[in-house]
Amino acid sequence: MTTPKPLFSLMLLIFLANACYAQTAPAIDNTFAVSGLKESVIVRRDARSIPYIEAKNDSDLFFAQGFETARDRLWQMDLLRHVARGRLAELFGKQVLEEDKRWRRFGFSGIAEEAVAVLNPDLRKALEDYARGVNAYIANLDEKTLPIEFRILQYQPEEWKTTDTIVIGKILADGLSTTWFEDIDRVVLQNALPKDKFDAITSKITSADLVLFGSDSPKVKKQKGGTAAKVGQTDAALRDFTAEARILRQNSLERIGFYAEDLAASNNWVISGKRTADGKAILANDPHLPGNAPGIWYLTHLSTPTMRVSGVTFPGVPGIVLGHNESIAWGATNVGPDVQDVYFEEFNEKGEYKTPDGWKKPRVRTEEIKFRPNLLSPKMESETLEIIETRNGVIFQESKGRKLALKWTARVPKNQEFEAFFSLNRAKDWNDFNNSLQSYGGAAQNFVYADTKGNIGWHVAGKVPIRRKGEGEIPYDGSTSDGDWIDYIPYDALPQIYNPKSGFIVTANQRIVGTDYKYQQLTRQFAAPWRARRIYELIEANPKITMDIVGEIQHDSFSITLSGFAKEIVKRRAASADTLALLKNWNGRMTAESVAATVADQINECVGREIASENKPASQWDIRQTILPWAIPNDDKFWLPKKYSGWTDLLKQCDGRANEKLAKVKGFGDDKANWKWGSYRPISFTHPLAGAALIGGKFRVGSTEVDGAGGLAPNVGQSVSMRFVAKPANWDETRHVIPLGQSGDPDSAHWKDQFESWRTGKSAVFPFSTSAVIAAARETIMLMPK
Secondary structure, three states: OOOOHHHHHHHHHHHHHHHHHHHHOOOOOEEEEEOOOOOOEEEEEOOOOOEEEEOOOHHHHHHHHHHHHHHHHHHHHHHHHHHHOOOOHHHHOHHHHHHHHHHHHHOHHHHHHHHHHOOOHHHHHHHHHHHHHHHHHHHOOOOOOOOHHHHHHOOOOOOOOHHHHHHHHHHHHHHOOOHHHHHHHHHHHHHHOOHHHHHHHHHOOOOOOOOOEOOOOOOOOOOOOOOEOOOOOOHHHHHHHHHHHHHHHHHHHHHHOOOOOOOOEEEEEEEOHHHEOOOOOEEEEEEEOOOEOOOOOEEEEEEEOOEEEEEEEOOOOOOOOEEEEOOEEEEEEEOOOOOEEEEEEOEOOOOOEEEOOEEEOOEEEEEEEEEOOOOOOOOOEEEEEEEEEEOOEEEEEEEOOEEEEEEEHHHOOOOOOOHHHHHHOOOOOHHHHHHHHOOOOOOOEEEEEEEOOOOEEEEEEOOOEEEOOOOOOOOEEOOOOOOOEEEEOOHHHOOEEEOOOOOEEEEOOOOOEOOOOOOHHHHOOOOOOHHHHHHHHHHHOOOOEOHHHHHHHHOOOEOHHHHHHHHHHHHHOOOOHHHHHHHHOOOOEOOOOOHHHHHHHHHHHHHHHHHHHOOOOOOHHHHHHHOHHHHOOOOOHHHOOOOOOOHHHHHHHHHHHHHHHHHOOOOOOOOHHHOOHHHHOOEEOEOOOOOOOOOHHHHOOOEEOOOOOOOOOOOOHHHEOOEEEEOOOOHHHOEEEOOOOOOOOOOOOOOOOOHHHHHHOOOOEOOOOHHHHHHHOOEEEEEEEO
16 A cells, blocks of 8 residues: 555655754753743853853743853852942942942942833843843852852842843943043143143044044134033142042952953954955954953853844843844944033032022932941941932032032933843844944944945944033033033934945044034043054055954054154164164064063153153153154154253163163063063953952962053953954854953863963854854753743
């Protein structure tokens, strides 16, 4: 008897389907039953222990992401929320109580509660699912499996909340926003310097600037300012006004790897197919933040039937922050707009403050801050803090009866950091990319874009205030309405480029808009042009760029400024014979083995210090970056300190001082062969417990030597917080690396297993397609509903 043909065909299809499934079905190494899942989730881990999470629905996906991230970084997540909520003294005692007070004044815990109420419903659901996953992992822990930091500090992790993710976003805003310090500094500098020097130092405009939008026009008139605060204090008092706040901010952010005063910087660029060897677009991004253990980024790959995305996120944040999906890739660098204003407020004896409409009562809130009197015991005591808010902002500093209020975009609940990224994870094209960024409310960023069709683009995104009068560059008198925020720069008015004729776009925190751009507050803070200029020149010089060349550019350690400075010394013969011989043969690269790099840097620092000492309180760093590259080659005596007969005299004397200083460095001595750049500037990755007596050694990564230099070359050394290179035409060629490893456990094999790949600039491949992920898997687990 023969089988009917239709039935035979059906049986054949079933057989083939089963055979195909048998070949692709995952080999499960372990299965875990977890309460809270709807369906099973597959989690593959590769050789670097990067989780590739495959779920059948979004709810299970974000649940599993929370679960897996907590497996690797739970204590880091807990530390971040303690910092942002002003609860660090509960862990580290009264020594950090003032840091907690600083965060409590910002009020981010309350702001996060308000923000949840206005969240995109889909994002709010993702935050809830992620939190359930974190809490499911916490529920499975016992005394033996609890991360070691909890055991050392003798406390248990609390339940993870959706608002914990939001407050972590505020840490990033704090790390990338410092314009209120400059408001005070500008007043002090203006009082101290002649107008021509003040203008030169504060404008930072140079002929090397890589302006992307608009142009520099001498006809543009500066917007008329508002009513500045009548400070009525000495310059010394003004500096003291901010000194404590600067120190508290630095201590707090350094502990968690977010402090980067001169390095709140990054590189990114996109190259179209017209400039690549294979005719396909490439995107590159390397954000710059200090190296800590563990690092601030966490690599993840996420997939459901409707979404596939990979890249990095912050521990505690669902989805992908920087990376790519199946259609587009994106990267970001800091812009540096003026998003913070300060107001000197006048109070009367009744505790009222002066407004344009008369005297008003401020809002007052009282917070209880707990702290450990004894670090060896979890027993708590508490202290209360009264916080005052005016119509202009929170009072956070006081000096000689004058109160300073801070207004900041990060304190506006509807300005949210993560909604845009949540949308970018699903964006398909340039229109989706732009629609996603319209909701971005975090620290303003240069977002670059590349897609599978070969298109490239750039769009600035962020909420940048428009004031009633002025641009917020100096403190306002709080009793007037001049400093009122009347709107934000419209999204469509923010700079953008799509498929430029040049075939590439570069941003490296440089001044991106010309002086004819309407909203100059967009670039209140910006880096000197040298990183951007170097990247631009390397791309422009090579019409056949490859992924390998892009990686080399990310790792490039050539310093335009120090190379030119060294040549000027040789040209003038303005140093000892030994120094001239060193600098004459130097290739301008800040490599770990280079002695010339160390000597050139120290002579340059000496010259910058001499000029700054005669132009106090000007920044030595600003002078080195924006004055020296032009003043010495042009023999401009305007900046030459009076006690020197000429630049050659100053250079010679600084050569002698630099050599004397270097000879006294531990391990250097008189043998210049020891004066290597890597030895002079060794790097280390700091864990918050590394300095603790007896147990700190467990968390120390140790110091080592790397190429690069902060602010001087594209490769900024230790502060390269991750490297990312993507080719949309073949996502499986994507390269992504972080400085140490995925795990926050110092006993894990993945605590620092990515270091060599990061140090050498040979970023590892981050597979994306299903077949590539399966091939890369070293462990496969299944999370099952319990």
